[in-house]
Amino acid sequence: MPVQTTTHLNFRGDARQALEFYQSVFGGHLVINTYADFGMPAEIRGSDKVVFGLIVGENGFRIMGYDIPGRTEGGIAAPGSTHRENNTTVTDQSLFVSISTPTLKELQGYWDTLSTDATIVEPLAASAWSAGFGMLTDRFGVTWSASVTAE
Secondary structure, rough: OOOOOOEEEEOOOOOHHHHHHHHHHHHHHEEEEEEEOOOOOOOOOOOOOOOEEEEEEEOEEEEEEEEOOOOOOOOOOOOEEEEEEEEEEOOOOOEEEEEOOOOHHHHHHHHHHOOOOEEEEEEEEOOOOOOOOOEOOOOOOOOOEEEOOOO
């Protein structure tokens, strides 16, 4: 029986903005439910925040996100940093989101949109293992590893 994994990102108040941005990059159907949708009184601060968010794309893209209750400073929880040093990726982040596509042209399209207001860790270019590889940290603090699928 197949097992499906879906990255679930925990945000500090801007899950809706992040999920809407990721939908604009990858397409797909977006579902957002707020704490108020699940019974929190609307007058309570934070009731409009995301308790369940999911994007499912026909292209196979899937990601989930939610807002940690009471957190409003924005960005991903425990963001850390990632950079290149001495031809090595150095990070204190607990995870990256990895995407791969069969062609550089398709990857370039995602990369161009995902890189809006991002910090480029490694520019998208040919590498020893792929026709295209790059890393960036988006404006929400999520680091993405992008590559053309190895053949």
